[in-house]
Amino acid sequence: MPSDRAVRISHSVLFGLTLLVSIIALIISATLVAHYNKDGYPPVHTSAYTARIRILLVASVWMTAFGIILTVGFQLLGNHVAFGILSHLVPTTIGFxxxxxxxxxxxxxxxxxxxxxxxxxxxxCGVVKGLVVISWIDTIILLITLVFLITLAFVARGRYGVHKSTLYAD
Incomplete structure (x- = not known):
């Protein structure tokens, strides 16, 4: 099992990056939705743009909210069950x-x-293309985070059995 310090640092880096990129995606998607709601969506595929930009808005709000909760909560209460592996895996998987x-x-x-x-x-048009780029960046960071969490879950299960539920070693 990795040391507490290694887990804490890795967690902080991964979720800090996720939070940063999600905030950027949130700003871009929110400004696009506000602009297009005011001035109208592009004439071609109007409903398609509406749904696709809004799903990215929902994804960025989701990951920003859970990024803040999991980053701050883990730093303050890392040994508590509320900030264990499952409480990290579920919102991260949904965001991904x-x-x-x-x-x-x-x-x-x-x-x-x-x-x-x-x-x-x-x-x-350029802002929409920028949203595509930042969304793929966040997707890749979330994939790396999921691999990290799943690896940590298997290591914790192998060492502590089924009952160990936090990311830390006791």
Whole structure:
């Protein structure tokens, strides 16, 4: 089992990165939703843009909220069952799934669009492409975080049996 210090540092780095990137995605997706709600979505595939940008907004709100809760809670109460492996795995897995769905679907929608040639018909094209990029970055960080958590779960189970539920070694 890794030492308490190694787990605490790894956790802080991974969830700190997740939180930072999720906040950036939250800002971008929220400004896009606000802009498009005010000025209208692009004329082509209006409902598709609405759903795909909003799913990324939900994913970023989800991961920002749980990123704050898990990062601060783990630093303060790391030995408590409330901040154990399962309470990390569930929200991280849900966030990962939301980001994969949102990023993949928005990528498929914007893949063939050239922002330089779209002109005024597609306002904020570059920002939408930026949202795609930051969403994929967050998806990759969440995948790394999930691998870390699953590895830690197997190590903890092997050493402590089924009853060990926190990330720390006693």
């Amino acid at each position: 799934i939301l980001y994969v769905i949102g990023a993949a679907s928005l990528t498929a929608l914007t893949d063939k669009i050239d922002c330089g040639k779209s002109g005024d018909s597609y306002s904020r």
